[in-house]
Amino acid sequence: MTIQSNGHSENPIKIPKIKFTKLFINGEFVDSISGKTFETIDPRNGEVIARVAEGDKADVDLAVKVAREAFDQGQWPRMTGFERGRIMMKFADLIDESIEELAAIDAIDAGKLFTSGKAVDIPSVANMIRYYAGAADKIHGQMLKMSRPFQAYTLREPIGVVGHIIPWNFPSTMFFMKVAPALAAGCTMIVKPAEQTPLSALYYAHLAKLAGIPDGVLNVVTGYGSTAGAAISSHMDIDMVSFTGSTEVGRLVMQAAAQSNLKPVSLELGGKSPLIIFNDADVDSAVNLALLGILYNKGEICVAGSRVYVQEGIYDEFVRKAAAKAKTWVVGDPFDPRSQQGPQVDKTQFDKILSYIEHGKREGATLLTGGKPCCEKGYYIEPTIFTDVKEDMLVVKDEIFGPVMSLMKFESVEEAIERANNTRYGLAAGIVTKDLNLANRVSRSIRAGIIWINCYFAFDNDCPYGGYKMSGFGRDNGLNSLDKYLQVKSVVTPIHNSPWL
Template identity: 45%
Template structure:
């Protein structure tokens, strides 16, 4: 094993020496697209082409779904004893950890997140997730229903069949694991469609899964664009379920595809505009730290990023100053291959321009650009926007309603608790929220009244594989993480025996 680089130049040298696999993975092998088409994958770090990736379409999707269906019906994975499934998945988790540096480098090159986070968060969390569900393999039990004395009603959990997992570009490894691991432990076969902006780590994961002993056809990866690969998966009559994380707009398309095809199951984790509610008695230092990290971590490219702050007017200016201090002193923007950097590049030029467009919109709507709002590190050829605070906003502004998905914080002062609660819920989204106060009565009033899948009290972005993650309203439905995630990849069958 190579020694881990400790400097930017060391990681750059490692990156330039990489030979990156860009082919699809279907039926246990790396294969070119049937059309032979590929697309260039450019790193957001500097715009450099880092890989040529298979451009999969309907024919490749058909091939992957056929392989998945064949493996499922043959029972090569579905019918393995729980202890055997557990052994393979534990080995899979171990191989992810053994390839930590390579997977982290791929993730950073592909999506522009800083190498320190890829090493400490993304790859370890992926491995931990696979291990978590591996440990469930021999602990899931059927049930016996309480019926009459001459009847036996068994409630059996059975896998659905072929699961299509469509994942976004912001946390490719973590979210792929959230879908893949529970679907596999339930006994399904999986076709994974990574975002076209972030296919590289998923392609490598498939090879590691085969190395761990996963049978051919059980885990397939089809890189490609949404219209050419994602839509055919959504419409495919032999896919039993689509589990999707991404925009609300595309999530709605998945529902239409399911209705227009075979009424396949759909699970959606979509957009967010998560609010922080900061009451007058809050610990402002703790709140400022939670808010700053909650929006500037991963360049704000996080589904549940705390992108709105509703703050009591009496502490408004003090809080904004403290947020700026935390960002300036702790969350510096730099080259993603620099181990000291805490903010990296946005995913692509089009997205960077979209984020900057919201800054211009903020000015026209009457908000104040307190800091940031500009493209930086232009000379690198990469796509960087500095940490931005849009102050003195109102809840009816577009910047407070629409998901910006960048390092942009919208601050909205309020005067009354009722006004704060209305503002927190004044959104089509309901993914997450936070309440900052020393008054636990107020904290629990807000946590009950805010419509969101997760509400933190005096914290933000704390998580565990033991807790479910997902949203209310147009943030979607269904849950990733926790034992409950397995349930959506299975169905109940009642077996009723009458005897005398």
């Protein structure tokens, strides 16, 4: 493993001044009602970036009130889809003009690689907005051929006020994965970004105002999950909640929604995704894919390929090459263009990952490589690979959400399928083989929401993904993700001179 000294890149990037730290409610940046603030921390060094307004139930109530008024009496739901789409296109253009600043904000707030944010994350969210902007004027109902003498059709109408609760691992991507289709549908909304990464969400609220999104349509309440997030989940005047995060918190969101006004929820939750590599795979390519699958975004991704199953014929070669490759992986400052892995998002996550590594060693797993903190300061962890692991070990069962791979050997196709499905999760899976028939057989047998064959992290605006089992329900991405932000209304009239008149 190669370590770059954090904070000393060859091409230093100017860290942007943080402009927005207050709640965004009804088109204005405002202090929290309580006046409280909280610190957001730079994971590169553990230092405070800024103090951000700490919203709670009172602030959520205020945000919901203005969102309710914007939905019940405002222009956004009543605009034509074309008009909404045009404003969303301008929103996307404004993001394009701020790519470098937004990528830098996510780098200092979430530890994300600046080069990746600039080249991939921020341009992708602008294109995501354009994707749904193009769908805004194509939301149609159906004419129904009734079996009785009635004329009928359906309308697809915005569901109302939506609460979005988003995680910290992809602050920009997750923001728009929720917000873009909800805007296209004509909803108004309250967004609660993760307390670890509130800064880019507030910046996007500023750009939304500049783009012409009416006041009250998009509100951002920063704060903690146990207060602001809980208030959104249980609010009687919120019509739907979309949540991405842990399975444990997802369960609480669902309970709160059920105990309040029975609002529908969409939950994209945890994962412990298998990557199955068969004997006919090119070993070098498979090693690269496996390391990408667990080390991308420092393992802080719900679909990470954290359980790697390698068929016995190539297992020993794979282990040798994976260890060698992991030792060359560059961990360091996210602004250094040579870095392949930045710091974990905060000390809590850093400590959690290290505790799982220690637990794996105590349970008898063999630490092939990594397993320790690195760099002089900040929350950096070495790429870590365990071998000699068993299915009942916590490192195999639990979502660690860090750069920790469990590497296992299998013999038969049937064994691989059985072990891949031996998890309470079902978010994603990967298959590496040159045999298309084998790939088709295995992909149909694994219970997961998205299967990647000879690739990984192949996301696209057109491709829906979400979970089976305890990985949740509902789908993000794709045109079908509009459905959760829409209601279907049937309108029926009798046909003239029918016996029903």
